[in-house]
Amino acid sequence: MKAAVLVFPGSNCDRDLAVAIEKICGTKPLMVWHQESELPDDLDLIAVPGGFSYGDYLRSGAMAARSAVMPAVIKQAERGVPVLGICNGFQILTEAGLLPGALMRNAGLSFICRNVGLEIQNTTSPFTRLYKKNQKIHLPVAHHDGNYTADKATLDQLEDEDRVALRYTENVNGSARNIAGVLNKKGNVLGLMPHPERMIEDAHGGKDGYNMFASLMQVMA
Numbered sequence: 372m373k374a375a376v377l378v379f380p381g382s383n384c385d386r387d388l389a390v391a392i393e394k395i396c397g398t399k400p401l402m403v404w405h406q407e408s409e410l411p412d413d414l415d416l417i418a419v420p421g422g423f424s425y426g427d428y429l430r431s432g433a434m435a436a437r438s439a440v441m442p443a444v445i446k447q448a449e450r451g452v453p454v455l456g457i458c459n460g461f462q463i464l465t466e467a468g469l470l471p472g473a474l475m476r477n478a479g480l481s482f483i484c485r486n487v488g489l490e491i492q493n494t495t496s497p498f499t500r501l502y503k504k505n506q507k508i509h510l511p512v513a514h515h516d517g518n519y520t521a522d523k524a525t526l527d528q529l530e531d532e533d534r535v536a537l538r539y540t541e542n543v544n545g546s547a548r549n550i551a552g553v554l555n556k557k558g559n560v561l562g563l564m565p566h567p568e569r570m571i572e573d574a575h576g577g578k579d580g581y582n583m584f585a586s587l588m589q590v591m592a
């Protein structure tokens with residue numbers, strides 16, 4: 372698999388994500404600095420990592436969404452290349468308009484850093500097809516802006532089109548309808564607040580994130 376991991380000033384999960392991709396998908400990803408304006412056109416995955424791009428100033432992800440590399444990401448997403456945004460990556464993808472809605476400050480106003488329960492909703496996307504419908508998993512979260520919001524029509528549309536990828540089993544951060552991750556209309560762009568790359572081996576305390584990367588491998592097989 373040929374994958375690229377984007378790196379912004381303030382990204383801090385880029386290495387963990389690269390390690391997970393190499394371990395599960397077998398090849399070291401390209402690390403792409405945000406100032407690049409082109410991406411190879413034979414990528415199988417563009418991964419947007421977590422962290423605090425630009426110190427979360429203005430709004431989390433807002434400045435990164437306007438960086439030089441993003442027009443190339445948008446072009447490839449439109450061509451159907453899988454794009455996975457984790458945590459700050461999810462915030463960047465909503466700010467770039469690749470995913471609907473926004474991530475607001477957590478309802479409790481504090482940073483939340485712990486494992487949370489989740490339920491898999493969509494099992495047809497390239498990221499989720501190895502999970503079972505309504506499967507309960509645990510993944511870590513670490514964010515202060517994870518409170519997913521969108522207007523009622525958008526939330527209804529996400530549900531009608533099976534684009535809620537996963538939900539929290541408890542309302543962790545105030546997210547509308549407990550939404551933890553959403554897909555774009557085509558299903559090739561996923562953003563989620565929990566960190567699958569931090570739960571891929573026994574030393575992490577579990578492997579519930581493993582299938583998110585393994586699913587991508589199955590798509591290619």
Ligand SMILES: NC(=O)CC[C@H](N)C(=O)O
Pocket residue numbers: 420421422423424427431457458459460513514515516517
């Ligand atoms: N782990 C992360 O990616 C953090 C995301 C973001 N900076 C927040 O705190 O909301």
